[in-house]
Amino acid sequence: MEYLLIIISAIFVNNIVLAQFLGICPFLGVSNKLSTASGMSLAVCFVITLATVVTFLINKYLLVPFGLTFLQTIAFILVIAALVQMVEIVLKKVSPSLYQALGIFLPLITTNCAVLGVAINVVTKEFTFGGEAHMLGLGEATVYAFATSLGYGLAMVLFAGIREHLAMNEVPKAFKGLPIALISVGIMALAFLGFSGIV
Amino acid sequence: MSKFSLITKGLLKENPTFVLVLGMCPTLATTTSAMNGLEMGLATMFVLILSNIVISLIAPIVPDKVHIPVYIVVIATFVTVLQLLMQAFTPDVYKTLGLFIPLIVVNCIILGRAEAFANKNGVWDSALDGIGIGLGFTLSLTVIGIVREILGSGAVFGWKFISGDGILAFVMAPGAFLVLGYLMVLFNKLAKK
Amino acid sequence: MAAKSNLTNMALVLTAVCLVCAAILGVIYVVTAEPIAAAAAAEAQASIAKVLPEGGEISEELSSDAEGVDGYFVQTDGEGAVTAYAVKSTTGGFGGPVTLMVGVLPDGTVYNTSVLSHSETPGLGAKCTEENSHFREQWKGFAGKLAVTKDGGDIDAITASTITSRAYTKAVAQAVALVKTLEE
Secondary structure, three states, X not given: OHHHHHHHHXXXXXXXXXXXXXXXXXXXHOOOOHHHHHHHHHHHHHHHHHHHHHHHHHHHHHHOOOOOHHHHHHHHHHHHHHHHHHHHHHHHHHOHHHHXXXXXXXXXXXXXXXXXXXXXXXXXXXXXXXXXXXXXXXXXXXXXXXXXXXXXXHHHHHHHHHHHHHHOOOOOHHHOOHHHHHHHHHHHHHHHHHHOOOO | OOHHHHHHOOOOOOOXXXXXXXXXXXXXXXXXXXHHHHHHHXXXXXXXXXXXXXXXXXXHHOEHHHHHHHHHHHXXXXXXXXXXXXXXXXXXXXXXXXXXXXXXXXXXXXXXXXXXXXXXOOHHHHHHHHHHHHHHHHHHHHHHHHHHHHHHHOEXXXXXXXXXXXXXXXXXXXXXXXXXXXXXXXXXXXXXX | OOEOOOHHHHHHHHHHHHHHHHHHHHHHXXXXXXXXXXXXXXXXXXXXXXXXXXXXXXXXXXXXXXOOEEEEEEEEOOOOOEEEEEEEEEXXXXXXXXXXXXXXXXXXXXXXXXXXXXXXXXXXXXXXXXXXXXHHHOOOOEOOOOOEHHHOOOEOOOOOOHHHHHHHHHHHHHHHHXXXXXXX
16 A cells, blocks of 8 residues: 555656656657657666665665765765666667667766656655655665656656647747747646645 | 856856756756745856866866766765755755755756866866856846746745735746746747847 | 876776865865754754743753654753653655654643744645744644644644644644653
């Protein structure tokens, strides 16, 4: 039951893009076409989940015991950068087809603040999910990270769909491109606001 | 390029928010009021100036293949320094901006300026570039913050001019996107003239 | 322009940069450790003082297993008699955890409350942080039924923010319950 609440909360109520403002740059950058948007979402999904698990363990077994939590930012970003590189190398060897599909997105992910944002949030914030406030355990953290990245994918794919239609419509010159896109996201966020309070 | 235009270009011609469209996350998340926007802008500027200076100094000796990791380490160091200083001397501000202080590390403006400017220019020019772009970023954030605060809570810099509430949606997430979108339209319109 | 890469200079530069950065961070950490601790202590002191009657001595933070209680402080007068408790109490609000500091007198009356941290909606639930609002004023000296009026209690909820008001009330109730068990 609690896992279900975590999933609903992370995907709809606290959607990472529309409510938490993380990962906006790639969200605006590669949402022109549905196919690239879904490719990017997959890659992000993979990296966020993996990075959260690894940084969670590093934080718990290295930084906290040695009283080095002030190094969180620097340690996490280095881990994420190294992880992304490793994923790239492994994918290239193991599954060339998947690499073909995700490859171009991977280097971009290091500077996607959604990855670092989720990693830091998971180890510093208390969550409630309908019950008592508590720090997340490894299992919950993994589910939370995975669900959050699903939320990212959902927002991305929905938005790409809207944008493909926007491209075919006439809009005033000053609105062309990003401005109209941002206004559409605003309206989408307004719709997602309706979910707030259910968890 | 003259020294003066290095500073002023960030305000209009290369405005990081409205023209380059970089660093969107803090731009949207921390501009719930004018003061928050201003503080976030200044925090980013602090890191930007220092990392620009250091990167322009070390760029000639950094091997090409490892330049990104080296830059990230430098930027992350300054961000951590900023975190510690803010915790010590402005704990309230640190609490308000929260997660978005450590996230300065992945603010594309900073790595972007390191790649596009600091690694091929001298120390002075890089510092000025940092000040210019930083000012542009701070100004944009403050303007967005002012608009959202006026519409959302009927106040400017905490000074309330209507009693009761504003249009709450503007303080919440959707308002951030809408205000930025419309300000961009305005910016495009004015820049065309 | 960037230097040509070979294994030696790559390893050297990376190591050197990391060492220098680590050294800088170490120094800054040591220098700021004291002000950070002082700032945190000052904040805790101020939040405790706000919810307790003036004067008296305040104990170190004590821990408790009671539900939702993160810790509490005991205020005593010169002779060692307990004059009040300050309890740090957390519940789940609308947008995340809400943590309060609640001042409670030994008889279970609420002296005053203050918000330590929250993530409620700005303009709605976040109004619970507004000092001197009706919602906050009603807590001073409150000894009635700890529930919002909608649930049959004596607390007037913040307009359009029943969930936040309920959470706030529950956090206070947790604090009062702890004091009652301590006094027994």
